[in-house]
Amino acid sequence: MRILVVCGAGASSTFVALRIRRAAHAAGLDLAAFAGTERSLPIDLDSTDVVLLGPHLHRSLDEVRALAAPRGVAVGVLPDDVFTDLDGSRALALARAVADQGADPASA
Template sequence: MRILVVCGAGASSTFVAQRLRHAARARDLSYSSSAGTLRSLEIDLDATDVLLLGPHLKAERDNIAASAASKGVTVAVLPDDIFGDLDGSRTLALVHSAIGVAQGETAPTHASAKKEPE
């Protein structure tokens, strides 16, 4: 599964993406996570299954989600305190919640997890 973490400039999203990658690896999940910016979002969506928006982008979620939905990308907004998630486990739980994986279930590990547009 390909996860994109987006904030305004890409700095804080880099930390979240790294921690998320470590948490997925610790659970033997072959997820990739990367950081992005709003400027590159339209291009980055083509290679994304789940998009995590920085908390400060909450007001823009609906507009971004409309664009992402046309590409089958699931969108979630990170909570305000996500930067305190030092091991990435809360962020990983948010990803699983966004894609509908209940706690204890096996999560999809590849691009086939991408939801089809409605």
């Protein structure tokens, strides 16, 4: 699974993606997590299975879903307290749930 973490400029998403990779490694999961920005999203979707939007991008959820759906990419929104998830386990669990459901579990 390839997980794209998106924020405005890519800085915050870099930290979250790194934590997801560490959590996946600790759990013995083979996946990739990488950071992206709103601007890079249309290109990044071509090599992504799941998009996790930063909480501040919740307003873009419908737009991102519209871009992602034709590519079969699931989209979710990270919780407001994502930066307190120091080991990445909650963000990883969210990514897996989004992948399993094919949508943002919070809106299902």
